[in-house]
Amino acid sequence: MNPLAGSDRFRGNCPNCGAPIQFTFLQAVQTVCKFCQSVLVRQGVDLQLVGKVADPLIDASPIQLGTEGQYGGQAFQVVGRIVYEYSGGRWNEWYLAFSNGTFGWLSDAQLEYAISFPVQSTAPAQATRGVQVALGKELFTVTTFTRARYIGVEGDMPFTTWDKTESNFLDLRSANQRFATVDYSEQPPLVFTGNLVDYDELKLRNVKQFEGWQ
Amino acid sequence: MKVRAIECPNCGGSVELRGYSHSLSAVCIQCLTVIDTSHPQLTILKQLQDANRVRPLLPLGSRGRFGGKLFEIIGMQERQIMVDGTTYSWQEYLLFNPYAGFRYLSVYRGHWNFIEPAKGLPETTTRLGKPALKYQGETYRHFQTAEAETSFAMGEFPWKLEVGQKVTVKDYIAPPKLLSEEITADEVTYSVGTYQTGEEIAKAFALTTPLPPATGVFANQQAPAANLGSAWSTFVLLLLGLFVLSIILKVISRNEVVFDQRLHYSSADKESAKVTDIFELKGRTSNVEIESETDLSNDWMYLDMSLINTETGQAWDFGREVSYYSGTDSDGRWTEGNPKDSVNIPSVPSGKYYLRIDPDMSDDAGLHSASYTIKVTRDVPKFWLLWLAVPLLMLPALWRTIKRGTFETQRWAESDYATSSSSSDDDDD
Numbered sequence: 001m002n003p004l005a006g007s008d009r010f011r012g013n014c015p016n017c018g019a020p021i022q023f024t025f026l027q028a029v030q031t032v033c034k035f036c037q038s039v040l041v042r043q044g045v046d047l048q049l050v051g052k053v054a055d056p057l058i059d060a061s062p063i064q065l066g067t068e069g070q071y072g073g074q075a076f077q078v079v080g081r082i083v084y085e086y087s088g089g090r091w092n093e094w095y096l097a098f099s100n101g102t103f104g105w106l107s108d109a110q111l112e113y114a115i116s117f118p119v120q121s122t123a124p125a126q127a128t129r130g131v132q133v134a135l136g137k138e139l140f141t142v143t144t145f146t147r148a149r150y151i152g153v154e155g156d157m158p159f160t161t162w163d164k165t166e167s168n169f170l171d172l173r174s175a176n177q178r179f180a181t182v183d184y185s186e187q188p189p190l191v192f193t194g195n196l197v198d199y200d201e202l203k204l205r206n207v208k209q210f211e212g213w214q
Numbered sequence: 215m216k217v218r219a220i221e222c223p224n225c226g227g228s229v230e231l232r233g234y235s236h237s238l239s240a241v242c243i244q245c246l247t248v249i250d251t252s253h254p255q256l257t258i259l260k261q262l263q264d265a266n267r268v269r270p271l272l273p274l275g276s277r278g279r280f281g282g283k284l285f286e287i288i289g290m291q292e293r294q295i296m297v298d299g300t301t302y303s304w305q306e307y308l309l310f311n312p313y314a315g316f317r318y319l320s321v322y323r324g325h326w327n328f329i330e331p332a333k334g335l336p337e338t339t340t341r342l343g344k345p346a347l348k349y350q351g352e353t354y355r356h357f358q359t360a361e362a363e364t365s366f367a368m369g370e371f372p373w374k375l376e377v378g379q380k381v382t383v384k385d386y387i388a389p390p391k392l393l394s395e396e397i398t399a400d401e402v403t404y405s406v407g408t409y410q411t412g413e414e415i416a417k418a419f420a421l422t423t424p425l426p427p428a429t430g431v432f433a434n435q436q437a438p439a440a441n442l443g444s445a446w447s448t449f450v451l452l453l454l455g456l457f458v459l460s461i462i463l464k465v466i467s468r469n470e471v472v473f474d475q476r477l478h479y480s481s482a483d484k485e486s487a488k489v490t491d492i493f494e495l496k497g498r499t500s501n502v503e504i505e506s507e508t509d510l511s512n513d514w515m516y517l518d519m520s521l522i523n524t525e526t527g528q529a530w531d532f533g534r535e536v537s538y539y540s541g542t543d544s545d546g547r548w549t550e551g552n553p554k555d556s557v558n559i560p561s562v563p564s565g566k567y568y569l570r571i572d573p574d575m576s577d578d579a580g581l582h583s584a585s586y587t588i589k590v591t592r593d594v595p596k597f598w599l600l601w602l603a604v605p606l607l608m609l610p611a612l613w614r615t616i617k618r619g620t621f622e623t624q625r626w627a628e629s630d631y632a633t634s635s636s637s638s639d640d641d642d643d
Binding site (some may be wrong): 060088089090110111113129143144173174177178196199200207208209211212213 | 216233234235236238252284315316334335336348373400401402
């Protein structure tokens with residue numbers, strides 16, 4: 001079932017500016033008001049104002065809310081975004097709603113792209129570079145350990161981010177272009193596995209335009 | 215989105231950021247200040263020395279096409295390594311496409327590489343006892359480990375440019391591919407380069423003037439006779455062709471025994487010459503093989519023979535000496551000679567023939583005698599003529615293999631595995 005098509009998606013009004021709010025997918029719990037940048041969390045039938053996005057997220061990712069693409073034979077739409085900052089710069093995690101009802105993340109770190117999906121797996125409490133770790137049924141090698149700050153959020157989220165400021169991440173790779181990341185912001189840690197992808201593979205539409213490039 | 219410009223915190227000059235917010239540092243071209251552009255409050259990272267200024271072969275802002283995709287040069291670094299007290303430097307260009315991301319071009323002495331970030335994680339292995347990396351089904355042999363540092367830079371970079379800081383670079387090769395491992399305190403990154411000629415780069419950027427020509431042999435340059443395998447498989451194919459030819463030869467040859475008779479000779483015979491029955495040689499003009507098999511033992515026999523055409527009287531005269539000796543000495547049993555003999559007469563026309571045979575044997579130490587069989591075969595296939603072609607057919611592949619060997623020696627002379635003599639030779643040029 002297409003999660004974006006349901007008529008029972010949450011509707012309401014922004015408690016700050018009164019603008020109409022409609023969640024893009026059924027399972028969403030947090031959104032950002034497009035008009036006043038208020039971060040809103042669903043509380044039963046109400047919307048609660050929990051904060052404001054301080055930094056307007058001006059960046060050079062070609063991806064934006066509403067960008068559509070394809071992966072693994074399924075169409076997806078970008079419905080949300082988290083921006084993280086670490087010592088080496090910023091990166092985006094775009095939340096993808098797939099037409100078959102599943103959800104995934106498209107990570108865009110200075111235009112290096114990876115698609116991943118949540119998996120049920122225990123994660124190591126910590127690990128150093130080069131160590132091999134089994135996640136799900138696969139073997140990965142730890143490449144980087146990152147401490148990152150939450151810089152901003154946009155669109156709809158399946159969990160709340162407003163209450164988080166910092167988190168640790170473990171990035172892992174395998175020989176066959178497989179990619180994994182462990183997010184230690186939750187207990188137990190969240191594990192995602194997927195693939196490193198080329199921009200062209202995703203057949204993205206409704207992307208940002210850059211002057212002088214088409 | 216538009217390209218934005220910042221103001222150099224040192225000289226106030228305008229610095230364009232073509233890489234948008236991906237650029238974390240940029241060099242002010244007026245005053246050579248490296249600016250931290252990751253935050254709105256621009257800070258100075260470093261001051262570059264004007265003495266180190268280099269002219270890029272490809273100007274910043276140039277756009278070129280790789281794999282059908284357009285990229286713009288937004289940064290250039292001069293990087294260097296020190297090997298045995300000699301500094302080697304090369305240029306590294308940063309290519310940018312706002313959708314596909316970052317790629318690199320490197321150039322050293324006219325040898326170019328188009329470099330992409332590696333997606334998979336290479337696995338360590340060994341090849342011929344040396345360290346190697348396995349990546350996407352290919353084995354890359356370790357070529358060189360060096361401490362590289364940036365000595366000069368222009369443009370902008372999606373990282374904080376560190377000038378004068380050393381990083382360990384390990385190069386692994388599987389020509390025309392080059393797998394580089396860059397090791398810093400924080401991370402290990404892998405990238406894959408593909409060798410490009412100056413002509414290919416000039417074409418990608420639609421340059422009107424050619425780039426400087428390449429000198430020497432580069433680490434991942436493909437050997438000129440690159441496809442040794444195909445040269446050898448061509449040879450194998452030609453061998454197969456020869457084999458087919460020999461089958462055809464076998465099939466079309468009559469290989470027909472036209473005369474086979476046992477004869478006897480004794481030195482006591484007064485009139486030794488014998489004339490055989492008439493036999494017919496059929497078919498096209500071709501060879502005739504005459505085999506003689508004797509029962510000689512520690513003796514010799516001389517057969518003076520003529521093949522004579524009954525109709526035209528044309529004769530082919532030939533003499534054969536057959537001898538066979540054997541015995542035992544301190545080294546054991548020995549033999550010398552062969553009781554059998556065979557002779558082949560080429561280009562004999564068809565017709566009716568007979569043989570005139572005049573045997574002769576030693577007349578000392580009493581009576582000598584021998585029995586011998588004369589066998590005449592028409593049109594015997596001559597395979598050895600075909601196999602004579604084998605070394606000739608092998609020549610191109612062999613030549614390429616030798617040339618390749620020389621090329622490989624030149625290649626590895628620049629590596630960590632150079633033999634001491636050749637490496638010092640090459641260091642000087």
